[in-house]
Amino acid sequence: MNSEASKAEILIVDDSKVIRWAASKILRNGYTVHEACNGLEAWEILQQNKNIVAVFSDLQMDGSDGYELLGLIRGSDDQRLLNLPVIIITGKDDDDDTRAEVLNLGATDFIIKPFDSVTLKNRAAAYIGYSQKLAEVEGKLEQDKLTGLANKQFFFTHGEKDLSLAVRHETELAVALIEVDHFMDLINTCGKQNAARVLLKISQTITGSLRKEDLCARIATARFALILPLTNRVGSLRSIERICEKINSLGLRVEGKPLNVQISAGVAGVDPEQGCASFTLLVEQAEGALNKAIASGGSSMVSTGDNVVRSLSGGTGAPAREETPVSQEAPAEQIRRATDENPLGMEIIQAIAQIEAGVESAISSDQLSSLMRSVLPLVSYANKKLDLGMTAALEAAKEKLK
Numbered sequence: 001m002n003s004e005a006s007k008a009e010i011l012i013v014d015d016s017k018v019i020r021w022a023a024s025k026i027l028r029n030g031y032t033v034h035e036a037c038n039g040l041e042a043w044e045i046l047q048q049n050k051n052i053v054a055v056f057s058d059l060q061m062d063g064s065d066g067y068e069l070l071g072l073i074r075g076s077d078d079q080r081l082l083n084l085p086v087i088i089i090t091g092k093d094d095d096d097d098t099r100a101e102v103l104n105l106g107a108t109d110f111i112i113k114p115f116d117s118v119t120l121k122n123r124a125a126a127y128i129g130y131s132q133k134l135a136e137v138e139g140k141l142e143q144d145k146l147t148g149l150a151n152k153q154f155f156f157t158h159g160e161k162d163l164s165l166a167v168r169h170e171t172e173l174a175v176a177l178i179e180v181d182h183f184m185d186l187i188n189t190c191g192k193q194n195a196a197r198v199l200l201k202i203s204q205t206i207t208g209s210l211r212k213e214d215l216c217a218r219i220a221t222a223r224f225a226l227i228l229p230l231t232n233r234v235g236s237l238r239s240i241e242r243i244c245e246k247i248n249s250l251g252l253r254v255e256g257k258p259l260n261v262q263i264s265a266g267v268a269g270v271d272p273e274q275g276c277a278s279f280t281l282l283v284e285q286a287e288g289a290l291n292k293a294i295a296s297g298g299s300s301m302v303s304t305g306d307n308v309v310r311s312l313s314g315g316t317g318a319p320a321r322e323e324t325p326v327s328q329e330a331p332a333e334q335i336r337r338a339t340d341e342n343p344l345g346m347e348i349i350q351a352i353a354q355i356e357a358g359v360e361s362a363i364s365s366d367q368l369s370s371l372m373r374s375v376l377p378l379v380s381y382a383n384k385k386l387d388l389g390m391t392a393a394l395e396a397a398k399e400k401l402k
Helices: 017-027 039-048 066-074 096-104 117-140 152-169 183-190 192-207 233-248 279-295 331-341 344-356 365-386 391-400
Strands: 008-013 031-036 052-058 086-090 109-112 173-180 215-220 223-229 263-270 300-303 309-311
Touching (some): 017 031, 017 117, 052 066, 052 117, 066 086, 152 173, 152 215, 152 223, 173 183, 173 192, 183 192, 192 215, 192 233
Parallel strands (some): 008 052, 052 086, 263 300
Antiparallel strands (some): 215 223
């Protein structure tokens, strides 16, 4: 006999206590049975209990009926609910047109009241078996259906391998979570299809901004997860900030009206000297940072490295930038004076223009050496400030340019 913990779970929805009692009595030996008296109560149970694998629902009920419940289930963003078997319990008075209508609305099948124990048990066994096999097959898939990105399972499997590699070779690894703020409001504003298009556009923007070695996955309705190998804290912040800026500048519109789509991000990294116990722990750290960004009002980014809330829209909540003492002249005037007093800046601009034009041979070795010696202090400072990992290369360059 099956233990209670291993039993498949079924939801019976009917406004008649007698029908619910009868169905539960027939099925309770083989299944864990939940009951609801109307569509909205059933929907709340389905939202809270992810283990329910089949629904038997009456069509005509006081308050929220079977039609409304069916619409909520088949209109969900949750793939589990979209594939959930929903068997409609109809009365003798329901004609063929009614049955055809509920099938068109997404019902899996229907049975007629009064039902017998054999019919109910057979339908339950058939559709629960189908539901479980479908879940097994989908669990083996690696791709998100909407975006074509990796799915949650592949993300974690791939992440454990990346983390193991990073720990073994004492290299850096970063994980970032990006979420669309107030996505349910977006669905209510522009509809499910347009909201799905927004997610698709965002996914394309993210993947177009990544390196070949990076991975992007969709792990929840409006949440994207990134694995960034060989990336330190500063590099990961810059990468995610750049991606978020691109998303914020997409200029998305629906029916000619602009959509205000904002995002938040959380970033966590692996220190080569400290390592990380598991990839799941690393993701949880990134999730904690993301939750802090969302709690701050959204449109923000937080890194576990410093826990500072960084604005992604230039609004309130942005940390003060580090100030470098400069003259009070306008930036354009400073640049003009610098190039007038020292032609080095213009020489660099001309050299870059020659390289981009494909006539780099016009730059002599002496000129190139002189330019490199001039910019080495800037590159050395950038290496130190941004942690670029170029120290050895810069030391070798200094020796060769002496």
